[in-house]
Amino acid sequence: xxxxxxxxxxxxxxxxxxxxxxxxxxxxxxxxxxxxxxxxxxxxxxxxxxxxxxxxxxxxxxxxxxxxxxxxxxxxxxxxxxxxxxxxxxxxxxxxxxxxxxxxxxxxxxxxxxxxxxxxxxxxxxxxxxxxxxxxxxxxxxxxxxxxxxxxxxxxxxxxxxxxxxxxxxxxxxxxxxxxxxxxxxxxxxxxxxxxxxxxxxxxxxxxxxxxxxxxxxxxxxxxxxxxxxxxxxxxxxxxxxxxxxxxxxxxxxxxxxxxxxxxxxxxxxxxxxxxxxxxxxxxxxxxxxxxxxxxxxxxxxxxxxxxxxxxxxxxxxxxxxxxxxxxxxxxxxxxxxxxxxxxxxxxxxxxxxxxxxxxxxxxxxxxxxxxxxxxxxxxxxxxxxxxxxxxxxxxxxxx
Amino acid sequence: xxxxxxxxxxxxxxxxxxxxxxxxxxxxxxxxxxxxxxxxxxxxxxxxxxxxxxxxxxxxxxxxxxxxxxxxxxxxxxxxxxxxxxxxxxxxxxxxxxxxxxxxxxxxxxxxxxxxxxxxxxxxxxxxxxxxxxxxxxxxxxxxxxxxxxxxxxxxxxxxxxxxxxxxxxxxxxxxxxxxxxxxxxxxxxxxxxxxxxxxxxxxxxxxxxxxxxxxxxxxxxxxxxxxxxxxxxxxxxxxxxxxxxxxxxxxxxxxxxxxxxxxxxxxxxxxxxxxxxxxxxxxxxxxxxxxxxxxxxxxxxxxxxxxxxxxxxxxxxxxxxxxxxxxxxxxxxxxxxxxxxxxxxxxxxxxxxxxxxxxxxxxxxxxxxxxxxxxxxxxxxxxxxxxxxxxxxxxxxxxxxxxxxxxxxxxxxxxxxxxxxxxxxxxxxxxxxxxxxxxxxxxxxxxxxxxxxxxxxxxxxxxxxxxxxxxxxxxxxxxxxxxxxxxxxxxxxxxxxxxxxx
Numbered sequence: 001x002x003x004x005x006x007x008x009x010x011x012x013x014x015x016x017x018x019x020x021x022x023x024x025x026x027x028x029x030x031x032x033x034x035x036x037x038x039x040x041x042x043x044x045x046x047x048x049x050x051x052x053x054x055x056x057x058x059x060x061x062x063x064x065x066x067x068x069x070x071x072x073x074x075x076x077x078x079x080x081x082x083x084x085x086x087x088x089x090x091x092x093x094x095x096x097x098x099x100x101x102x103x104x105x106x107x108x109x110x111x112x113x114x115x116x117x118x119x120x121x122x123x124x125x126x127x128x129x130x131x132x133x134x135x136x137x138x139x140x141x142x143x144x145x146x147x148x149x150x151x152x153x154x155x156x157x158x159x160x161x162x163x164x165x166x167x168x169x170x171x172x173x174x175x176x177x178x179x180x181x182x183x184x185x186x187x188x189x190x191x192x193x194x195x196x197x198x199x200x201x202x203x204x205x206x207x208x209x210x211x212x213x214x215x216x217x218x219x220x221x222x223x224x225x226x227x228x229x230x231x232x233x234x235x236x237x238x239x240x241x242x243x244x245x246x247x248x249x250x251x252x253x254x255x256x257x258x259x260x261x262x263x264x265x266x267x268x269x270x271x272x273x274x275x276x277x278x279x280x281x282x283x284x285x286x287x288x289x290x291x292x293x294x295x296x297x298x299x300x301x302x303x304x305x306x307x308x309x310x311x312x313x314x315x316x317x318x319x320x321x322x323x324x325x326x327x328x329x330x331x332x333x334x335x336x337x338x339x340x341x342x343x344x345x346x347x348x349x350x351x352x353x354x355x356x357x358x359x360x361x362x363x364x365x366x367x368x369x370x371x372x373x374x375x376x377x378x379x380x381x382x383x384x385x386x387x388x389x390x391x392x393x394x395x396x397x398x399x400x
Numbered sequence: 401x402x403x404x405x406x407x408x409x410x411x412x413x414x415x416x417x418x419x420x421x422x423x424x425x426x427x428x429x430x431x432x433x434x435x436x437x438x439x440x441x442x443x444x445x446x447x448x449x450x451x452x453x454x455x456x457x458x459x460x461x462x463x464x465x466x467x468x469x470x471x472x473x474x475x476x477x478x479x480x481x482x483x484x485x486x487x488x489x490x491x492x493x494x495x496x497x498x499x500x501x502x503x504x505x506x507x508x509x510x511x512x513x514x515x516x517x518x519x520x521x522x523x524x525x526x527x528x529x530x531x532x533x534x535x536x537x538x539x540x541x542x543x544x545x546x547x548x549x550x551x552x553x554x555x556x557x558x559x560x561x562x563x564x565x566x567x568x569x570x571x572x573x574x575x576x577x578x579x580x581x582x583x584x585x586x587x588x589x590x591x592x593x594x595x596x597x598x599x600x601x602x603x604x605x606x607x608x609x610x611x612x613x614x615x616x617x618x619x620x621x622x623x624x625x626x627x628x629x630x631x632x633x634x635x636x637x638x639x640x641x642x643x644x645x646x647x648x649x650x651x652x653x654x655x656x657x658x659x660x661x662x663x664x665x666x667x668x669x670x671x672x673x674x675x676x677x678x679x680x681x682x683x684x685x686x687x688x689x690x691x692x693x694x695x696x697x698x699x700x701x702x703x704x705x706x707x708x709x710x711x712x713x714x715x716x717x718x719x720x721x722x723x724x725x726x727x728x729x730x731x732x733x734x735x736x737x738x739x740x741x742x743x744x745x746x747x748x749x750x751x752x753x754x755x756x757x758x759x760x761x762x763x764x765x766x767x768x769x770x771x772x773x774x775x776x777x778x779x780x781x782x783x784x785x786x787x788x789x790x791x792x793x794x795x796x797x798x799x800x801x802x803x804x805x806x807x808x809x810x811x812x813x814x815x816x817x818x819x820x821x822x823x824x825x826x827x828x829x830x831x832x833x834x835x836x837x838x839x840x841x842x843x844x845x846x847x848x849x850x851x852x853x854x855x856x857x858x859x860x861x862x863x864x865x866x867x868x869x870x871x872x873x874x875x876x877x878x879x880x881x882x883x884x885x886x887x888x889x890x891x892x893x894x895x896x897x898x899x900x901x902x903x
Contacts, residue, residue, distance in 0.1 A: 039816055040819075041822065163822050167823060269795075269828075281500050288858065293498075293499050293506065296861075300868055304868060304872055311867075311868050311869045312867075312869065313868055315865060315866050315867075317832065317860040318861055
């Protein structure tokens with residue numbers, strides 16, 4: 001073996017979370033090595049819509065089994081929102097950040113009631129939103145169609161170009177000495193002295209000893225954790241996005257739906273992106289996940305109902321991307337119980353939460369308190385009881 | 401969900417189900433359709449253009465035909481035979497994708513209405529794209545491909561300019577120059593990047609193809625008579641102009657110092673053709689990189705069978721060989737289907753078609769030896785391009801931007817074309833990278849030394865931008881009565897897993 005590297009932290013997965021963690025760790029003076037199985041930022045982080053979801057989001061994407069706990073997210077969204085505001089300055093790069101606000105629309109009385117309810121939560125969490133009736137919403141955004149009966153407006157919603165964010169984080173990390181190894185899949189993760197020995201590369205020739213491993217491997221998060229000995233119940237999925245041809249500026253705001261899977265916005269290049277978490281045809285962790293024509297139809301039909309002008313545009317392309325979802329649809333962040341120094345991060349709204357989770361991972365690596373409460377978001381909840389003797393015992397005691 | 405579907409389509413989309421579905425009405429698709437329909441199978445042939453014939457048998461506009469005649473009357477005769485044999489011909493149909501079942505093709509007709517197309521056998525005869533390579537000024541109006549000039553000449557009897565320079569490489573340049581001369585255009589010269597017309601041993605094989613030699617000699621004689629010089633071993637260095645191209649500079653390949661500039665009002669540059677494989681790739685047909693051309697090419701056998709059962713790729717889409725080869729491939733695919741359907745053709749027909757294809761393959765191989773390989777041309781012409789050369793015209797991405805990303809030191813080089821696409825937007829425009837993909841890959845290779853992925857942008861749905869309105873009317877598909885041979889299962893193909901080329 002040709003020399004073993006040492007690092008203060010090894011990050012597995014150069015997606016947006018890994019890149020954000022690398023930025024925060026390297027800037028704090030840690031020696032960081034990033035291992036990426038393919039090209040940095042290609043998978044979920046390069047295929048996502050790039051929405052900054054600050055107001056409470058639609059709680060169930062198409063095909064999703066468990067609804068999100070929207071209220072639990074709001075303090076996290078509030079904290080992430082603040083960090084996005086200063087991100088371009090922090091990274092010294094444009095990420096096409098745009099905070100021009102967004103609407104979440106309702107088409108039924110039930111959905112209208114949901115908007116009113118979430119508005120109350122948002123107010124409580126310090127996220128300013130406003131409930132508008134259909135006509136007021138159309139006055140504010142004339143492109144909204146006649147089926148919209150109400151909408152919430154949040155000035156903090158926005159967009160950043162996912163194809164710029166991850167590279168900007170990685171460049172910043174590199175300036176602080178972090179080293180990215182693309183096309184270097186991790187082969188083994190072994191306990192080594194007090195820390196970990198990570199073996200990577202196509203021929204396994206890249207070996208790094210480190211006290212801290214950060215698993216931000218997206219849809220592969222569970223596989224990487226398994227190498228370290230942790231069985232996490234993950235449920236990765238692939239969802240898809242659709243892009244129209246370019247248009248002069250026409251839609252300044254993000255448009256989402258409270259009851260169905262929909263997000264529409266116009267990006268800096270002029271294309272309109274239509275998404276909303278519709279399931280792809282395949283999730284292929286070895287190759288390229290394929291989009292579904294059924295989801296294309298469903299998503300476009302919904303989009304053209306809420307924003308009828310879309311019907312006159314042409315579809316340019318569609319693509320699918322994998323996500324590291326959890327069975328309970330909540331974010332995942334924390335140290336794996338029983339595996340000191342092995343941190344994981346991923347799951348729902350990873351893009352919106354990236355600046356927050358990057359900072360949180362640095363705190364965890366330094367054994368400092370995180371900036372937000374993540375006690376209920378750790379990996380313990382996704383582990384079998386067999387791996388979790390203490391919990392198991394406790395549960396039995398309660399039963400008795 | 402109770403919101404009323406006010407933009408619901410008025411009727412269900414049309415579903416066409418046949419024994420054989422053929423995409424592409426050029427020489428290959430027409431030849432297959434004629435035989436299959438004549439043998440009694442239900443056949444539908446779809447084509448994007450308003451008239452059948454493809455690029456080679458392009459039909460002149462009626463007024464042009466009346467006044468100037470048809471440059472290739474055998475094409476019109478073939479189309480007539482196809483119709484007479486009972487094949488359903490649908491023009492102005494754009495096939496844009498493959499449904500989730502992996503075998504139903506999705507199309508829009510000329511009025512933007514959705515059409516779903518199913519066949520127990522699918523024949524992909526989508527033809528070729530012209531091979532274009534970027535150079536400074538190639539985005540100027542007045543710069544076109546030889547194929548476009550030929551199209552204007554044949555179907556509209558319209559010259560592309562008054563003073564035209566023809567450049568690139570391949571046997572197609574001479575007939576295009578001749579067509580322009582026939583229209584009264586001043587062709588200032590033909591710049592051929594290779595040296596195919598110099599006597600040398602490799603050319604001796606041409607003696608076995610006297611008809612082709614006579615054709616070539618005819619072109620050379622006509623150009624000489626019109627005093628059109630042919631510069632071998634020369635390529636376009638740059639085109640200049642303000643509103644449109646006004647001058648073009650030509651130099652010896654590898655020696656830009658000895659450059660000459662010509663005043664023109666149009667410039668035709670093309671490096672031959674490359675297979676149009678998007679649909680074959682979406683259907684999951686295996687592809688490989690052709691060593692000579694560098695193109696991703698479907699893996700086919702001489703009958704046109706692919707890795708997908710019941711899916712055939714024929715004609716230029718299966719590898720560039722010219723119209724006679726395309727017709728032979730069409731026949732062989734038709735014969736193979738007829739054998740599988742228990743209606744074998746006469747043994748003599750089979751033998752003759754097989755022999756024709758082998759003879760044509762020898763000729764194609766000879767042509768390949770005379771002209772520089774497209775892979776080599778690409779790797780010699782693209783890497784030296786100046787930094788401000790526009791590589792992706794759709795998204796206005798320059799060579800400098802692509803080199804910067806491919807050679808970036810901070811973040812180790814994303815040495816694959818798809819990573820460069822993500823970072824620069826090269827290949828994200830309406831052409832989906834079909835125009836610039838080859839050049840982007842060549843630049844990445846020249847900077848990074850290698851590429852880790854397939855050198856091709858993936859085939860993305862839709863193949864052509866399609867109106868969202870057409871999608872709104874597609875959704876569910878009640879089956880219409882299948883028009884197929886009794887007893888035949890319309891589901892013979894089974895599902896596909898579309899493949900991207902892997903190195």
